[in-house]
Amino acid sequence: MxxxxxxxxxxxxxxxxxxxxxxxxxxxxxxxxxxxxxxxxxxxxxxxxxxxxxxxxxxxxxxxxxxxxxxxxxxxxxxxxDENTIGDFKCIVKGAKLTKDWEGKDAVLITYEFTNNSDSPISFDGALDDKLYQDGIELESAILSNDEEAKLIDAVDLKPGITKEVKKAYSLRNKKSEIEVEIQEVFSFSDDMIKTTINL
CATH class of the missing domain: 1.20.5 (Single alpha-helices involved in coiled-coils or other helix-helix interfaces)
Incomplete structure (x- = not known):
């Protein structure tokens, strides 16, 4: 218990x-x-x-x-x-006109639209070097017989930012082959260039 x-x-x-x-x-x-x-x-x-x-x-x-x-x-x-710009400059190939040089031979009058975007006044020829070729051969500059057309060719300076048409004449090798235009800067170590082809 x-x-x-x-x-x-x-x-x-x-x-x-x-x-x-x-x-x-x-x-x-x-x-x-x-x-x-x-x-x-x-x-x-x-x-x-x-x-x-x-x-x-x-x-x-x-x-x-x-x-x-x-x-x-x-x-x-x-x-x-910017395909038409090279360095501080812009250049457009506006047109080409068949004409005659002072000897009565075939020539072409090229119209460029040139813009100076640099800091100082300069002419087209002072800024750019244009070369024309037909069949791979360079064309020579031509002196035109037409006084009116000859007056259009000038080498005046343009102030910065100014655009102007520039005309230059070249002797043609023939009136069938296309023209190759190559534009480079005058004072440049660059291989850059503006290329245009003109069919006559």
Whole structure:
């Protein structure tokens, strides 16, 4: 009887001790779960961060390649726009007119539109050197018989920003072959030139 009473008295304490132990075990398990979840979250964040930085570098590469593409496009447009520009000067072959030189031989009168974009006054001949070819052979300058046409040929200086038509005459080899016009700067080490083909 005494033993039973002792067990009954001690049962609640034992039960409490067991419950406390169980609760402690549950707490430890929860802690472990939290640590595992926290570890997984950190790993995910690291993976996302690495992926994002890789994406950013790709974006940078894409951006720089896009910038290069844009620059290339701009350069291409500039080349198209400036195809008649060489150095500080712009020259457009406006036309060609068949005529006669002072000996009555066939000649051509070329009309250029010349713009001086330099900082000082200069003439067409002072700025640019134009050469004409037929069948790969250079044409010589011609003196025209027509006084009116001869008066059109001048070598006046143009101030910066001024545009003027300039006419020059050349003796023709024949009236069938096309004329190749090549224009370069007089004082330049560059091989750049403006090229135009004229069909008579």
């Amino acid at each position: 005494a033993n039973n009473n002792f067990q009954q008295q001690n049962n609640p304490e034992v039960q409490q001790a067991v419950n406390a132990a169980l609760n402690e075990e549950k707490k430890k398990k929860k802690k472990k779960k939290k640590l595992i979840i926290l570890g997984v979250i950190i790993a995910v964040i690291i993976v996302i961060a690495v992926a994002a930085s890789g994406s950013e570098s790709n974006d940078d590469t894409n951006t720089s390649s896009n910038e290069n593409t844009t620059v290339s496009s701009v350069n291409a447009e500039k080349k198209e726009t």
